[in-house]
Amino acid sequence: FQAGGPHAQDRGLEAVAYAWYEQKRHPATARWSKPQRKGGPLVMDKTYTPVGRGVAVLIACNTFPTWNGYPGLFASLVTGNPVIVKPHRRAVLPLAITVRVAREVLAEAGFDPDVVLLAAQRPGERTATALATHPDVRIVDFTGSSEFGDWLETNARQAAVHTEKAGLNTVLVDSTDDYAGLLRNLAFSLALYSGQMCTTPQNILVPREGFTTDQGPRTADEFATDLGAALDKLLGDPVRAAGTLGAIVNEGVLNRLEEAATVLGGRVAHPSRELAHPEHPDAVVRTPLVARLDAGSDEKTYSSEWFGPVSFVIGTDSTPHGLRLLHETVRRYGALTASVYTTDDDVLEAARQTALDAGVHLSENLTGAVFVNQSAAFSDFHGTAANPAANAALTDPAFVTGRFSVVQSRRHAPDEESDRV
Structure with missing residues (x-):
């Protein structure tokens, strides 16, 4: 349970909840009207649609691949972004199982299973570097060393980059x-x-x-x-x-x-x-x-x-x-x-x-059965984005809002509707 299995799923569900809430912040439709000096008011019908940012890459760690991986994975999926999962080469199995099940569920729901892909690497390959800087990749989630996290923040300029790195606790x-x-x-x-x-x-x-x-x-x-x-x-x-x-x-x-x-x-x-x-x-x-x-x-x-x-x-x-x-x-x-x-x-x-x-x-003053190492979903944030150890927090609104945009369309309301207003 500790930082894996159900605890990882807790964090994934938390990301889904935050993302769902933020996407529902704006109404799906609205009617706008403006009085005029002559004639009836100007009336417009407007539609607001959350649209995913694009392909996401999850660069996972070898110590807690699911706990650190599920927030980004599910936050990207629920905001409409396909995800390429790049596991650490020493911890492929947990995320390989995750991707396999995700693809099965996507297919059952009528989606293309390639919405989620696994990109395992051989020793010596630099898959993470190539994926993170690809022009089609628009979101990067990373947990690992400060050196590579800093590199991603500097070089993956086409993407929204979320990093959790090292620190002096x-x-x-x-x-x-x-x-x-x-x-x-x-x-x-x-x-x-x-x-x-x-x-x-x-x-x-x-x-x-x-x-x-x-x-x-x-x-x-x-x-x-x-x-x-x-x-x-x-x-x-x-x-x-x-x-x-x-x-x-x-x-x-x-x-x-x-x-x-x-x-x-x-x-x-x-x-x-x-x-x-x-x-x-x-x-x-x-x-x-x-x-x-x-x-x-x-x-x-x-x-x-x-x-x-x-x-x-x-x-x-x-x-x-x-x-x-x-x-x-x-x-x-x-x-x-x-x-x-x-x-x-x-x-x-x-x-x-x-x-x-x-x-x-x-x-x-922790002296009982709660430890500084642990954080609970829906109750504790993990990281603050306020010091060099991380530029993102699990999970707050900023962790999800950069994964989608709200795209608007507008049109004149039918004449009879304008008359009625």
Whole structure:
């Protein structure tokens, strides 16, 4: 269910609902009249028809191909646009099944099944680049790296381009009245799908000299140690751990994890370890790595995205210093999520204002069964289009309105109708 299957369908249905509403914003017909000095009024009958923008290309990711893919797919279809689905070469099957079923349903409904096509690529092919810049392609949906997302925004100029890219998701810790709940919640957020979610926290900002909790004060060093212990407790059962972690999706994530262990060395507060998957012996499973950094001396490290199970506890001068860092890094590098832990209403209000100005969604004092990684259709937006991590939000009116135009026709009303008016 997590970010696939029914959750993906939730997001698809949400896009359909938004698109349906926006297409119904204007009436299908209207009668317009203008009084004249002599004779009867001028009367016109007018018709307004939503018309699709053109061919859409969905460039999918390899981690959540359906959850990230269904919003664009269904938003394009319901606004009258055929869709070419270009799956990631490491995650073809989920979208291949989707396309097969879509074509069957289209045929049953009397449509040409080629309204939806699959464009799988062989290794070395640059199918996405060719499709996205084709003059007949008018819509592009993309989830993936900042590098290619930025390229699409710059070069696919003939299309409406919707991108979700990378970012530095940040947690600010000021104080808490449920330290155990904070640790459980944050540990699960770091472990879920081995940190391979675009919403996983990376930078955890903590006053280096300490913060207050219901279990007494904790320094940044102590917090990093406690977070590591919470991860060990969460992932102590191999079966449960495998279900939470999943597997490392590709060599790039594994190499990044190994690089972090090497580069950070003695600053690693909780090293990653290898686990055996009880059902899939060939799966590559790793627990999260947590390193202890400092805001002043390690900016080069924490200002880059380390996609995967790598997170940093970053010591700051104070909570205000942490708020400034949150604002600066999100505005400069982007983020899809931010989180704050505090018992101080003034700090909470400052965090809200910081998030609003930085353009990032904020979660406050999550200690229960809701996690910063997750968003619910019809209730939570995903992305804001207000910082560099994404230029679109799932799902808001802007996500659907650029996929169609309202085209008008008008004519004089029949004379008898004019007389009656």
